[in-house]
Amino acid sequence: MKVIRAKHAGVCYGVERALDMAQAAMMDDETTYTLGPLIHNPKVVEKLSAHGVQVANDVDDIDSGIVVIRSHGVEPSVLDCLNAKGLTVIDATCPHVAKAQRAAAELRDLGGTVLVIGRAEHPEVRGLCGHAGNAAVVVAGVEEIPAELSEPVGIVVQTTESKEKLGAVVEALRSRGIEPVVKNTVCFATRQRQDSAAMLAEEVDAIVVIGGKNSSNTTHLFEICKAHCPRSFFVESVDELDAAWFDGCETVGVTAGASTPEDQIDEVVDYLETL
Known part of the structure; x- marks a missing residue:
């Protein structure tokens, strides 16, 4: 079975920037928090947590330390509250x-x-x-x-x-x-991924969309793929794949949302290439 990766897929500049900023912050001696998940990718959030980056759901949950604003941004009133508490704020809002x-x-x-x-x-x-x-x-x-x-x-x-x-x-x-x-x-990067996914979905027997189920842009990618290819599958990781999905397929496409890092895409591609 031939595996074809979409021309535009995976982590965008805004997500990569947010990850870099969070990783730099966690090198500090102070406790680092993100206000809500930094990005909509549970696997990545788990990795950050393992390195000490804590997810706070509300400003009231943070009394000291460094706060990284998620890539999705926040309301001005939230920034005002963080600054009023004297917290160190790193704004990782996507440009x-x-x-x-x-x-x-x-x-x-x-x-x-x-x-x-x-x-x-x-x-x-x-x-x-x-x-x-x-x-x-x-x-x-x-x-x-x-x-x-x-x-x-x-x-x-x-x-x-x-x-x-x-x-x-x-x-x-x-x-x-x-x-x-x-x-x-x-976002132009979002549009690139959508157009690329639509083109690929037209050409393959099945297509796999990789990303967080809570990711809006990945959900849109899946909806686009489903409209062009009935055998479209939405997974967060390689562990969710079922070989039976691809019975009779000669070609399978792979695309991924803007919050999906390269290693997660590679794992899926490597698995599919064994079928």
Whole structure:
């Protein structure tokens, strides 16, 4: 069976940067915390924990030490609380997310409504809403756009969303006579991975998507692959693979989310090449 890896797959710059910053922080004598999981990859978070990097779920859980802000960013009020407690703060917010946060603040200052396209429960979206203030309205898609909107209407996007979803929301507003102020904050690396996965899924008999089940960008990758290849499988590690999934396959593709390091991809590829 031939194993083909997607042209663009795995850890992106923002995740690699966050990992480097956390690893540098843990060399200090002070206890190092991340406010929530640094990235959405349980295996990586476990490795950091084994080296003493603790996950705190709330600012109140930290009284001293170093706090690394997760790659998804946080609300401005959270940073204010950390600084007020006199903690050492290392901001590992992905630069693309930071750009989206600035865009949300700019749209807030225009007045009206700021539509935040994304998943309401996602930490990046909570951070964007914090920068957009009371003007923020989160929508997962066209069907969630409110009937009443205060104009002007601005749009900012969770960086791991798709440009297709952004386009659909824009068109839905235009059909209502609303011309939105659009900040296209979809990450280029995310788009590369989505396009590459779609192309590969069209060409293979089966495809494996590797990444945390709690990862938004990896979930989107799986959804894209499933639309193009019915035999698409979403796993966090090589241990979840079942040889029976690939019975009769001549080709299998491999792709991975932006929080999936190289060693996790290599383990899956190595296993598949034994079949």
